[in-house]
Amino acid sequence: xxxxxxxxxILWAALMSTQTASAEEVKTAVLRVDLxxxxxxxxxxxxxxxxxFAGATLGNEDNRTTGAFTGMDYQLTTKAVPPDQAGAAxxxxxxxxxxxxxxxxxxxTLKALADRAGPDMLILNAxxxxxALRDAECRANVLHVAPSRQMITDSVVQFLMWKKWSRIxxxxxxxxxxxLLADSYRKSATKFGAKIVEEREFVDTGGARRTDTGHVLVxxxxxxxxxxxxxxxxxxxxxxxxxxAAYLPYHSWDPRPVAGSAGLMPLTWHQAHESWGATQxxxxxxxxxxxxxxxxxxQAWLAMRVIGEAVTRSGxxxxxxxxxxxxxxxxxxxxxxxxxxxxxxxxxxxxxxxxLGDGRITVSVSPQDGYLHQYSxxxxxGTDAPETACRAFGG
Numbered sequence: 001x002x003x004x005x006x007x008x009x010i011l012w013a014a015l016m017s018t019q020t021a022s023a024e025e026v027k028t029a030v031l032r033v034d035l036x037x038x039x040x041x042x043x044x045x046x047x048x049x050x051x052x053f054a055g056a057t058l059g060n061e062d063n064r065t066t067g068a069f070t071g072m073d074y075q076l077t078t079k080a081v082p083p084d085q086a087g088a089a090x091x092x093x094x095x096x097x098x099x100x101x102x103x104x105x106x107x108x109t110l111k112a113l114a115d116r117a118g119p120d121m122l123i124l125n126a127x128x129x130x131x132a133l134r135d136a137e138c139r140a141n142v143l144h145v146a147p148s149r150q151m152i153t154d155s156v157v158q159f160l161m162w163k164k165w166s167r168i169x170x171x172x173x174x175x176x177x178x179x180l181l182a183d184s185y186r187k188s189a190t191k192f193g194a195k196i197v198e199e200r201e202f203v204d205t206g207g208a209r210r211t212d213t214g215h216v217l218v219x220x221x222x223x224x225x226x227x228x229x230x231x232x233x234x235x236x237x238x239x240x241x242x243x244x245a246a247y248l249p250y251h252s253w254d255p256r257p258v259a260g261s262a263g264l265m266p267l268t269w270h271q272a273h274e275s276w277g278a279t280q281x282x283x284x285x286x287x288x289x290x291x292x293x294x295x296x297x298x299q300a301w302l303a304m305r306v307i308g309e310a311v312t313r314s315g316x317x318x319x320x321x322x323x324x325x326x327x328x329x330x331x332x333x334x335x336x337x338x339x340x341x342x343x344x345x346x347x348x349x350x351x352x353x354x355x356l357g358d359g360r361i362t363v364s365v366s367p368q369d370g371y372l373h374q375y376s377x378x379x380x381x382g383t384d385a386p387e388t389a390c391r392a393f394g395g
Contacts, residue, residue, distance in 0.1 A: 026075065028075065034081070056304050058173050058284060086113060086172065101124070122140075125143070130148070131221065135347070140392040141319075143306075157189055171248070172202070264363055267354070
């Protein structure tokens with residue numbers, strides 16, 4: 001005899017109520033540090049107010065579902081602050097007894113927060129891609145669910161080599177972040193045997209990037225900027241500050257594909273991604289928010305799920321135990337990317353595939369077939385153990 005849905009709902013509510021009353025609290029938080037930025041080139045890229053928080057909320061819901069059966073009550077706090085208030089916000093979270101914090105911030109702010117947090121807190125980096133944070137400037141109390149710049153650029157160059165587009169025209173911006181990204185592409189090119197035949201710098205002279213007649217100026221300026229380039233197979237844009245890359249497709253002098261910060265883009269998450277059960281994640285997220293998930297949402301979701309999985313399997317909720325378990329061989333997590341994700345014990349970076357999308361479809365996923373590694377093909381993306389300068393993890 002089937003049980004009516006209403007009865008099932010009542011039983012479920014009763015179970016949740018009983019478990020919550022006797023459950024151990026697992027306090028988590030997401031701290032988002034909002035930098036002052038110019039509006040993006042496209043209004044479609046304006047960040048939603050709940051960026052990152054929405055993904056964390058969905059991850060917390062997933063954890064609470066499991067917690068109802070394991071005696072754990074997951075509580076989530078979210079804070080969005082400017083950089084000058086980040087330290088005080090972290091202190092408030094610590095005073096509230098929260099020791100597990102996902103941070104969406106720039107690299108320098110994240111480093112300062114890690115130093116302020118101390119050894120009894122665990123920070124999950126869900127935003128900063130700075131390679132230095134995984135290398136010489138790593139912190140023992142920081143684990144990275146966001147991929148590094150090197151993982152991102154390696155994923156692109158692997159695909160270009162698989163396509164046999166080995167001759168690269170590298171166009172980078174003039175801001176420090178753009179130059180770091182360009183340097184990462186140079187390292188990736190050397191690593192996988194591609195050749196950067198020429199480099200050009202697009203200097204940001206300021207002014208409006210989005211005007212009614214902007215397309216007219218771009219249509220004239222970009223081809224002139226791009227003309228007489230060395231013979232190349234593909235243009236790779238390094239434009240982390242979102243100044244010019246979006247204008248390169250269809251405006252370059254030579255008819256060549258564009259990759260990197262425009263065209264074929266490396267992503268942690270793609271709104272069109274449907275493989276490996278991703279459709280159900282997309283639908284649940286859309287039902288919760290009314291929009292598609294972005295990189296920061298997925299990374300914040302992943303941070304919460306990493307915590308939930310560690311608590312479930314270790315039976316403990318303190319930061320020290322969770323950190324040790326996450327770095328052990330016993331930890332792995334499914335995350336809609338076709339394989340289990342694990343942490344690198346030498347620098348605390350989460351191994352994960354990188355999606356390559358064009359805005360409408362997932363074109364490919366790196367690591368590409370044929371790129372082998374003695375431990376995991378995922379370690380062909382980013383800094384490998386013999387190359388690391390991180391010493392905070394016992395290396």
